[in-house]
Amino acid sequence: MIPLSYYVILSAIVFVTGLVGVLIRRNIIIILLSVELMLNATNINFVAFSQYFQNVAGQVFVFFTLTVAAAEVAVGLAIIIALYRSKSSINVDEFQLLKW
Amino acid sequence: MALAFFFYFSGVIVLTSVLVVALRNPIYSAISLLIMFFHVAGLYVTLHAEFLAAVQIIVYAGAILVLYLFVVMLLNVKREERYHAQFPLAALLGVTILTEVLMLAILRGFSSEPLPTPGGAGQADQATGNTETIGEVLYSTYLFPFEVASLILLVAMIGAIVLAKKNLGEHEL
Known part of the structure; x- marks a missing residue:
């Protein structure tokens, strides 16, 4: 039986990796991939706790996270295509219309 | 193993x-x-x-x-330049936060006694399989969130079609 804290540490490492990816990368596709990393980190936590408490509610919530991830990818990639059409670039530094 | x-x-x-x-x-x-x-x-x-x-x-x-x-x-x-200009600062902060998180996880994680396992809805039944148990819980306790999830998927589908459509705004919407 693996201690629960191992899963929490693994999930924390993956989450922080995704967070760093969102903060430092300029390619907007990599930023979306990093968001997927963070969602997967929370999923690992959910499943580990679900196994620990012998309660499948955590796995049901992973199911909902999956739904949200699919919706996020569909809308996010549509936004990327629209942005690429208007600027011919997917570098986030180029998109500063709302910056002042 | x-x-x-x-x-x-x-x-x-x-x-x-x-x-x-x-x-x-x-x-x-x-x-x-x-x-x-x-x-x-x-x-x-x-x-x-x-x-x-x-x-x-x-x-x-x-x-x-x-x-x-x-x-x-x-x-x-x-190919373009990978990182933002503030990369050194971001790396410093990231390493600091990661060290902090790991310290907290290690110091707190191993010292606490095991948490009590609460009972209640969705208690896993060892007799039935994993898929059956999830299905029963999903369609009884979490029926309303399930319907909301289907609505989210519908909104995402329509949103993706509208956003990726060409000449957005020139024609009537």
């Missing part, structure tokens, strides 16, 4: 997630994310969540990642 499997899966997960952030080419990043998804599915199998492992491979690896690769190849981007 279980510990060996855990360390194999977690090692590959950590390595590939670092590669996702560090690699220069978006296609390589997506491929290493694919490897990470497969190993997360393996981790789910060791946690007795077989249904989620299958869903992870079908939905994440099969649908979401293919969509990513499709868009990467559609856009055909040239």
Whole structure:
């Protein structure tokens, strides 16, 4: 039986990796991939706790996270295509219309 | 044995997630994310969540990642500079926060006594399979969130079609 804290540490490492990816990368596709990393980190936590408490509610919530991830990818990639059409670039530094 | 499997899966997960952030080419990043998804599915199998492992491979690896690769190849981007200009500051802060999180997890995680296991709705039944148990809970206790999830998918589908449509705003909407 693996201690629960191992899963929490693994999930924390993956989450922080995704967070760093969102903060430092300029390619907007990599930023979306990093968001997927963070969602997967929370999923690992959910499943580990679900196994620990012998309660499948955590796995049901992973199911909902999956739904949200699919919706996020569909809308996010549509936004990327629209942005690429208007600027011919997917570098986030180029998109500063709302910056002042 | 279980510990060996855990360390194999977690090692590959950590390595590939670092590669996702560090690699220069978006296609390589997506491929290493694919490897990470497969190993997360393996981790789910060791946690007795077989249904989620299958869903992870079908939905994440099969649908979401293919969509990513499709868009990467559609856009055909040239290589560009990877990191923001404030990379040194971000790296410093990231390393600091990561160290802090790990310290907290290690110092607190090993000293506490095991948490009590509460009963209640969704108690896993060992007699029935994993998929049956999830299905029963999903369609009884979590029926309303399930319907909301279907609404989210509908909104995402319409939103994606509207956003990716050509000449947005020139024609009447």
